[in-house]
Amino acid sequence: MKTIKTTLTCVLALCFAACTHSPAPADRSMEDRVESLLSQMTTDEKIGQMNQISPWGEPTQIAESVRRGEVGSILNVVDPVALNALQQVAVEESRLKIPLITGRDVIHGFKTIFPVPLGQAASFNPQLVEESARIAAIEASSMGVSWTFAPMIDIARDPRWGRMAESLGEDTYLTSVLGVAMIRGFQGNDLSNPSSIAACPKHFVGYGAAEGGRDYASTFIPERTLRNVYLPPFEASVKAGAATFMTSFNDNDGVPSTGNRFILDQVLRKEWGFDGFVVSDWASVAEMIAHGFSKDGKEAVEKAVNAGVDMEMVSGLYVGHIKELLKEGKISMAIIDNAVRRILRIKFRLGLFDRPYVDTAAPSVLYAPEHLQKAKEAAIQSAILLKNEGGILPLADKVRTIAVVGPMADAPHDQLGTWVFDGDKNYTRTPLKTLQEEYGDRIRILHAPGTAYSRDKQTSGLPAAVAIARQADVVLAFVGEEAILSGEAHSLANLDLQGAQGELIAAVAQTGTPVVTVVMAGRPLTIEREAAASQAVLYNFHPGTMGGPAIIDLLFGKAVPGGKLPVTFPRTSGQIPIYYSHNNTGRPWQGNETLLDGIPQEAGQTSPGNTSFYLDAGNDPLYPFGYGLSYTTFEYTNLSLSSARIKASDELSVTFDIANTGKRDAVEVAQLYVQDCFGSVTRPVKELKRFMRIPLKAGEKKTVSFTLPAEELAFYNINMEKTVEPGEFNLWVGTNSREGLQAKFVIE
Numbered sequence: 001m002k003t004i005k006t007t008l009t010c011v012l013a014l015c016f017a018a019c020t021h022s023p024a025p026a027d028r029s030m031e032d033r034v035e036s037l038l039s040q041m042t043t044d045e046k047i048g049q050m051n052q053i054s055p056w057g058e059p060t061q062i063a064e065s066v067r068r069g070e071v072g073s074i075l076n077v078v079d080p081v082a083l084n085a086l087q088q089v090a091v092e093e094s095r096l097k098i099p100l101i102t103g104r105d106v107i108h109g110f111k112t113i114f115p116v117p118l119g120q121a122a123s124f125n126p127q128l129v130e131e132s133a134r135i136a137a138i139e140a141s142s143m144g145v146s147w148t149f150a151p152m153i154d155i156a157r158d159p160r161w162g163r164m165a166e167s168l169g170e171d172t173y174l175t176s177v178l179g180v181a182m183i184r185g186f187q188g189n190d191l192s193n194p195s196s197i198a199a200c201p202k203h204f205v206g207y208g209a210a211e212g213g214r215d216y217a218s219t220f221i222p223e224r225t226l227r228n229v230y231l232p233p234f235e236a237s238v239k240a241g242a243a244t245f246m247t248s249f250n251d252n253d254g255v256p257s258t259g260n261r262f263i264l265d266q267v268l269r270k271e272w273g274f275d276g277f278v279v280s281d282w283a284s285v286a287e288m289i290a291h292g293f294s295k296d297g298k299e300a301v302e303k304a305v306n307a308g309v310d311m312e313m314v315s316g317l318y319v320g321h322i323k324e325l326l327k328e329g330k331i332s333m334a335i336i337d338n339a340v341r342r343i344l345r346i347k348f349r350l351g352l353f354d355r356p357y358v359d360t361a362a363p364s365v366l367y368a369p370e371h372l373q374k375a376k377e378a379a380i381q382s383a384i385l386l387k388n389e390g391g392i393l394p395l396a397d398k399v400r401t402i403a404v405v406g407p408m409a410d411a412p413h414d415q416l417g418t419w420v421f422d423g424d425k426n427y428t429r430t431p432l433k434t435l436q437e438e439y440g441d442r443i444r445i446l447h448a449p450g451t452a453y454s455r456d457k458q459t460s461g462l463p464a465a466v467a468i469a470r471q472a473d474v475v476l477a478f479v480g481e482e483a484i485l486s487g488e489a490h491s492l493a494n495l496d497l498q499g500a501q502g503e504l505i506a507a508v509a510q511t512g513t514p515v516v517t518v519v520m521a522g523r524p525l526t527i528e529r530e531a532a533a534s535q536a537v538l539y540n541f542h543p544g545t546m547g548g549p550a551i552i553d554l555l556f557g558k559a560v561p562g563g564k565l566p567v568t569f570p571r572t573s574g575q576i577p578i579y580y581s582h583n584n585t586g587r588p589w590q591g592n593e594t595l596l597d598g599i600p601q602e603a604g605q606t607s608p609g610n611t612s613f614y615l616d617a618g619n620d621p622l623y624p625f626g627y628g629l630s631y632t633t634f635e636y637t638n639l640s641l642s643s644a645r646i647k648a649s650d651e652l653s654v655t656f657d658i659a660n661t662g663k664r665d666a667v668e669v670a671q672l673y674v675q676d677c678f679g680s681v682t683r684p685v686k687e688l689k690r691f692m693r694i695p696l697k698a699g700e701k702k703t704v705s706f707t708l709p710a711e712e713l714a715f716y717n718i719n720m721e722k723t724v725e726p727g728e729f730n731l732w733v734g735t736n737s738r739e740g741l742q743a744k745f746v747i748e
């Protein structure tokens with residue numbers, strides 16, 4: 001039996017620690033250059049640096065503004081020739097020759113599209129997430145992009161919120177680890193390398209808690225929850241050296257983030273020591289008027305600048321109002337100088353002063369074969385097997401005829417998912433095309449989509465789908481969501497499969513031919529009925545360019561599924577918010593309560609059970625956080641702790657055995673959860689504290705150990721101090737947030 005000890009054991013612990021290296025030590029000579037430049041700048045030139053524009057209007061006018069030093073950054077230009085031309089104006093024709101920083105939303109790939117971030121999170125693989133971001137940076141930087149607006153590290157606990165697709169899921173620890181991995185991928189080892197781009201953790205902060213899951217809606221996150229749940233991924237980003245931050249659109253408890261001095265100045269700068277710059281979200285300074293927080297653009301600018309928003313995205317309000325506010329003494333020159341200092345610092349760190357141009361003669365790296373290969377690997381590791389009744393997957397050799405149905409089988413645009421500005425659907429490999437190319441000579445492949453696209457309500461195509469299902473050994477039903485249904489501003493109230501997709505699955509299942517449902521979507525969908533009607537369910541958060549080959553390899557067993565859910569799947573949207581790491585009520589759900597259909601007429605008031613639950617849906621999710629099956633089975637045994645009593649300054653060593661008890665080599669994501677049983681404030685019933693991908697050959701057993709410093713159990717207590725409170729703790733190791741071996745320990 002193999003033992004995975006500290007090296008492997010602490011991959012994540014170490015990664016988390018190593019990934020949180022401090023920002024590059026302030027380079028004195030660089031700081032001198034910043035100061036020297038600052039001392040030469042006019043007020044207008046300073047304000048210019050704080051102004052980010054989008055390429056609207058006449059190119060000659062834009063160039064003229066750049067020449068006059070009125071622009072610090074431009075976003076959404078990805079033509080390297082055009083960018084070089086603008087940069088030339090900035091560094092050769094403007095008075096102080098300050099280069100532009102060029103931004104773009106490179107969220108899950110640039111040209112080669114990787115799974116949406118929620119999918120990448122399902123891999124529980126920081127290494128892979130880092131490599132994916134690295135490739136995105138290599139491709140984007142080759143086109144002149146020097147700054148991406150990613151990673152999005154908003155904690156997302158409401159799948160109605162369309163931007164959940166862009167998040168790393170519901171968990172604070174997982175989001176912290178993977179967010180840091182993305183930053184490392186984008187920024188590389190050295191920000192000044194030509195293939196490095198500046199990262200921009202967003203949206204600071206709380207945006208994912210939008211009321212009702214409606215994008216942009218208000219949030220109501222009390223400070224303790226903010227600090228315990230929403231802020232840690234951002235703090236980890238600062239430690240990882242993230243160059244910039246973006247504010248969020250929401251107002252939290254009445255204060256829009258873009259005017260929130262507490263989070264931007266007190267927390268980000270004073271507590272965490274962030275020395276990069278903060279950009280507003282798109283016109284979010286102006287939006288403080290609609291919020292009713294500022295009566296006009298001028299007051300909005302006053303609040304944003306004084307709160308600590310260094311650069312304003314696209315509304316032009318800074319250019320319009322800062323000077324006047326300075327004259328009136330409502331903004332100080334010291335605040336402006338600090339903002340400009342931070343912007344110049346990042347431009348120096350990016351090496352833009354020394355290397356302002358992109359090399360347009362370099363061979364293209366877009367869609368490089370190794371990029372496509374990595375995108376396929378990412379899509380494989382991001383797929384989650386939710387059901388596999390009778391081991392129908394992988395498909396047996398004896399399968400002779402396959403019926404392919406569903407609108408997502410051949411949807412090259414939609415499988416790319418949200419936030420694909422630059423990816424070209426002509427490079428997408430769909431499941432249907434891959435199946436035909438790779439198996440068409442051996443297997444009879446029948447295709448009748450049934451419905452044309454995910455929202456299609458027409459049922460006239462269903463009989464053709466049923467007809468091919470009757471002729472087949474197995475039905476592959478590719479359903480889900482078009483790309484447009486998730487992402488910014490695309491919230492949904494109903495999470496059932498759209499259009500006639502549910503009817504399609506019911507109809508093909510009626511034929512008696514086994515159904516394998518493959519979902520591609522930007523969020524968890526409420527698929528209880530469809531899962532019940534299917535023998536197997538393989539869930540893919542929009543898998544990107546190489547989704548087709550990845551899914552076909554998984555279905556045929558060339559690859560083994562190992563993804564785990566980074567977010568809880570509700571049975572019905574009425575259960576939302578539903579997340580594993582909730583606090584307990586005084587009357588926790590026991591699981592033996594009587595649900596609606598079991599309650600006799602005129603039953604006594606308390607007879608169904610007087611606990612906290614839904615009469616019509618119970619409290620169990622459809623699938624819990626961390627859940628995902630494999631083509632093999634794993635057994636966890638022999639959990640032991642280094643000590644049952646430790647001090648707050650100690651480390652706990654957690655050891656257990658894990659065996660692959662099936663017939664396939666596979667990778668298991670082992671998960672460690674902790675519960676602080678009693679606190680000065682109530683604590684979550686479980687919190688993920690470690691995870692590790694463990695490769696196991698068929699029949700192999702390994703001893704695994706995690707090291708958990710007790711200080712990682714600290715939280716903001718009744719006095720709002722970050723403390724490890726002595727007392728009893730529960731600990732679990734297992735295959736998901738619901739199952740596992742349990743132990744107890746005490747912190748003295």
Ligand code: NOJ
Pocket residue numbers: 105149202281282488
């Ligand atoms: C608005 C989005 O909220 C933000 O995430 C994005 O980076 C900016 N627009 C720029 O496109």
